[in-house]
Structures are given as C-alpha cells and as structure tokens.
Amino acid sequence: GAGVSQSPSNKVTEKGKDVELRCDPISGHTALYWYRQSLGQGLEFLIYFQGNSAPDKSGLPSDRFSAERTGGSVSTLTIQRTQQEDSAVYLCASSLAVAGSSYEQYFGPGTRLTVT
Amino acid sequence: KNQVEQSPQSLIILEGKNCTLQCNYTVSPFSNLRWYKQDTGRGPVSLTIMTFSENTKSNGRYTATLDADTKQSSLHITASQLSDSASYICVVRGDTGFQKLVFGTGTRLLVSP
Numbered sequence: 001g002a003g004v005s006q007s008p009s010n011k012v013t014e015k016g017k018d019v020e021l022r023c024d025p026i027s028g029h030t031a032l033y034w035y036r037q038s039l040g041q042g043l044e045f046l047i048y049f050q051g052n053s054a055p056d057k058s059g060l061p062s063d064r065f066s067a068e069r070t071g072g073s074v075s076t077l078t079i080q081r082t083q084q085e086d087s088a089v090y091l092c093a094s095s096l097a098v099a100g101s102s103y104e105q106y107f108g109p110g111t112r113l114t115v116t
Numbered sequence: 117k118n119q120v121e122q123s124p125q126s127l128i129i130l131e132g133k134n135c136t137l138q139c140n141y142t143v144s145p146f147s148n149l150r151w152y153k154q155d156t157g158r159g160p161v162s163l164t165i166m167t168f169s170e171n172t173k174s175n176g177r178y179t180a181t182l183d184a185d186t187k188q189s190s191l192h193i194t195a196s197q198l199s200d201s202a203s204y205i206c207v208v209r210g211d212t213g214f215q216k217l218v219f220g221t222g223t224r225l226l227v228s229p
Binding site for chain 1: 162216
C-alpha cells in the first residue's frame with residue numbers, strides 16, 4: 001500500500017513569508033507526528049496527533065508554528081513569518097497507535113524548507 | 117535529561133567489510149530502542165526494535181545488541197554493500213504514555229567500492 005507522502009518535496013521561501021507543509025499519512029493510521037531535522041542534528045519532535053484527542057504540541061518551538069489534522073487524516077504544518085533558522089527538513093510520520101502493536105512510525109520523505 | 121548519543125559521527129569502510137555503530141542513551145524509564153536507516157533524501161526506515169528483555173536481534177546483515185544495564189546498543193553490519201551507505205539513527209522510546217521518541221544524531225556511513 002501507499003506510504004506516507006509529503007508535499008512539497010522542496011520549498012524555498014523568503015524570510016517573513018508563511019509556508020504550509022502537507023502530510024498524507026498511511027490510511028488507517030490514527031497517530032501522526034511532525035519532526036524537524038536540521039543539518040547535523042537529530043530529529044526534533046514538533047507535534048503529535050492521536051485520533052480525536054487534543055494534540056500534543058509540546059515540541060513546537062514558537063507560536064509561529066501550528067499544525068492541524070482534518071478528518072483524522074491529512075495534516076498541514078504552518079510556519080508563519082519564517083526565519084532563516086526554520087530552514088530544515090520537516091518529516092511527517094504515522095503509526096497504528098493500537099494497544100499491543102509495536103507502535104512503529106512510518107516516515108514520509110520529508111519537505112526540505114529553505115528560508116532565504 | 118533524556119539523551120541518545122551515537123558514535124562515530126561518520127564512518128567510511130570498504131565494500132565487503134564489517135562495521136559496528138554505537139548508541140548510548142540516558143532515557144528513563146525505557147520502553148524500546150530502534151535502529152533506523154535513512155537514505156539521503158528519504159525518511160528513516162526501521163531496521164530493528166529491541167525491548168528491555170532482548171539482548172540481540174538480527175535483520176539480514178544487520179545485527180543489533182542491547183545492554184539495558186549499561187544503556188548501550190550497537191548495530192553491526194556484516195559484509196557491507198554500497199547500498200548500506202546511509203545515516204543510521206538510534207531511537208529510544210521512553211515509557212511516557214505518548215509516542216514521543218528520543219532520536220540520536222545518527223552515524224553517517226559511506227561504503228566505498
């Protein structure tokens with residue numbers, strides 16, 4: 001079946017502009033995660049959605065970052081007033097958050113964001 | 117602070133040779149540890165998962181070990197191939213009730229012909 005897809009694959013934007021990144025999780029996966037991977041750094045957790053529960057936003061670095069998940073499927077990550085330090089690869093993952101499962105996260109290919 | 121440290125940061129080996137990558141963690145409590153392979157321009161893909169009671173697990177030419185007492189894990193790659201060139205990321209899940217994971221910064225492996 002289809003894996004996690006993300007769009008766009010690459011995004012170049014000017015400092016101060018807003019950007020939207022999209023994630024299509026694997027069908028049937030109830031959990032969805034956003035991560036940021038900066039050059040030379042490990043993946044940094046941003047936000048986690050699980051079913052209809054309130055999302056865990058504890059990883060969002062500032063109020064310029066927000067995310068939503070509509071209909072329990074597609075998610076968009078929005079960065080307002082982008083800064084150069086926002087340049088990174090943004091990875092989305094989904095998993096079957098079912099009791100007894102291995103909770104493996106399946107990752108998308110990422111969106112490479114460059115803020116000039 | 118929950119941390120995962122990997123070594124070496126990068127490694128170059130000749131095709132056909134073996135190598136071992138290291139992962140030390142301070143995540144507590146501990147639930148499981150995964151090794152991921154991340155090819156350039158792609159998302160990470162899980163290679164192995166190990167729980168507290170498991171000492172070793174193999175997936176083809178990849179063998180992972182876990183010492184929960186010393187909080188160390190290793191990933192051994194046997195008879196390396198050019199396609200093994202990638203970043204290998206150690207990821208530890210703590211028993212927090214959420215699905216958040218602690219990621220290492222990875223080891224970048226280059227297998228040269």
